[in-house]
Amino acid sequence: MSSRTPRNKPRALAALGTLAAVLACGVAVSPSASAAGIYPTCNTTKAVSISSGHSVTVPAYNSGSGKTLTCNLVFDRGTQNPAVTALQRSLKNCESYGYLTIDGYYGLETMTAVELLQEDYGLGADGVYGPNTRDSMKHYSSTLGCARL
Template sequence: MSFRSSRSTSRVLTALGAMAALLACGVAVSPTASAAVYPTCNTTKAVSITSGHSVTVPAYGSSKTLTCKLVLNQSTENPAVKALQRSLKNCEGYSYLGVDGFYGPQTFLAVEALQKKYGLFQDGIYGPDTRDSMKHYSSTLGCARL
C-alpha cells in the first residue's frame, strides 16, 4: 500500500469513526454556531445557464429547492449523489470517481479536496457553498457554474 492510499484510508477511517461516535451520542456538530441546517438532497433540478442550456444539480423535495446538503452515507442510492458525482468526475477533474449514487468515502474525499481547492471549510459535505463554488455538468453545454 502506498503512502498516499494509506493516508487516504486513514483519513476516511478517522472521519467514519468520528461520525459513528457523534451518531452514537446523538450529538450534532457544525463548523460554526450559526451554521444552517439543510435537508438532505434527494433529487435533481435542471438550472438554466444560458438559452437552451442547463446544468443538473442536487436538489430537495417536490419543490426541488437547491438549498440542501449531501453527507457521507452509503446506505441509499440517490439521484442527487449521481448528479454530484457526474459533476465532480466530468467538470472538476476527479476522473477516478464512480457515478453510482452512493455518497461513500471516495465521494467524501473528492468533495473535501474540492473544498480545499476553492478555499472552503473542508468537511466533505456538499452544501450551498460547495454547490456555488464548483462547476456542474450539462449533457449539452459541458460544464458551467451556477
C-alpha cells in the same frame, strides 16, 4: 476545466488514510443534527438555467408536494439517490476527479473527492456538499459540458 496534477493522488491517499483512522476510532463524520433539520437533504436532481437554452443538473430536494427546490446541504455517508449521482457526475466530468465511480452512493470515495474539491476552492474541507461547495464547483450540463451556476 481545472487540471489535476499527479500531486493530488498522494493528497487523496492521505485524506483517505486520515478519514479511515477517524472512522476506525468510532467517530461519525456527518453534519450536525441542527444543520440536517434546517436544510433539506438532497434527494433528486433539478435543471438550473445558466444561460439562454442551457442548464446544469444539480442535486435538489423534492418534498413530494410536486415542488423541487435546490437543496442547500447534506449528504450523509451512506446516502444513495439521484442527487448523489448528479454530484458524482459533476465531480468526475467537470472537476477532473476521473477515478470517481458514478454509482449514486455517497461513500468514502465521494466524500474524499468533495473534501479535495473544497480544499482546491479554499472552502472548509468537511466533505459535506453544501451551498458554498455547490456555488464554487462546476456542474455537468448535457448541452454545455460543464458550467458554474
